[in-house]
Amino acid sequence: MKAHKYLEAAGISQADFLQGPTFSIRKTYNKLRGDFPKVQSRKMLCNNQGCPRWIFIHYLAIYGRLATKDRLIKWSINCNPTCPLCENWPESNNHLFFQCPVTHEVWEKILTWQGIQRQIYTWDQEQRWANKHAHGNNARAEIYRMALSGCIYYTWKERNMRVFQQKKKTTAVLVKQIIQDIHTKGEKKPRNAKRLRELNFYP
Structure with missing residues (x-):
């Protein structure tokens, strides 16, 4: 042979x-x-029913590749280090997701909408929680993955709108937009659609 x-x-x-x-x-x-260690974030990204642009931004956030102000300063780019969302603390990946008071409130409301009652963790702890509790193929896990990716995407989008266009949205508007987009995407899969019908369309 x-x-x-x-x-x-x-x-x-x-x-x-x-x-x-x-x-x-x-x-x-x-x-x-050969043997390779499994990537912990694979379930968050590969089995995610969210929009491709959500997943792409989620991927960059997981690996700390978003151009946050702390990274720009390390590249010797002169900029104001303050977070454009809360305008109080230095901007970093860990701050944006979800220690910033603005994004903290948005993520807290998204969790409550899903029926999840817990405190908001640091970015690394949020990833570990998601990898442990939302890695399955059931509707609750799939909707959680979509919600996390959607929240990360709209956080980054809102951040850029404030930096480059000086436009702002309230947390209520952001939460409503994320949830409505999740309903739109999730309705394409029957088991997710069934679960979403149990949740509010207008939070």
Whole structure:
């Protein structure tokens, strides 16, 4: 066989292959690939029914790649370090999600809308909570993933509107927009639609 070198690389001899009752391409592939640690955020991003732009911004936030003011200053870009949302604290990824009083209020209302009663954690703690409690394929987990991505996206969008266009939206408007968009996207999947019908469309 011309492919015997690949079998040997996977730890399977040609004799074992010919004499064995079954052969699994999947197992051979996994042996050739080797062992890699699973990315904890994969469920948050890969199994997310939200808009692609939500997921993209969520991805950048997870890996700290958004151009927040603390990063701009590190790049020697002269700018006001104050958060444009609360106008009180230095802007950073950790501050925006969700220690800023404005985004804290938005995320708290989104959680309450889902029926989740808990305190708002730091960014790293929020990711760990999501990875632990919202990794399943049930409707509640899928809607949570959408809600988190939507909240991150609209937080970043509102931040940019205030920086570049000097326009502001209230927290009530932001919450309403996020929830209505989740309803619009979630209605496409029957089990999510059933769960969303149990929640308010207008918070």
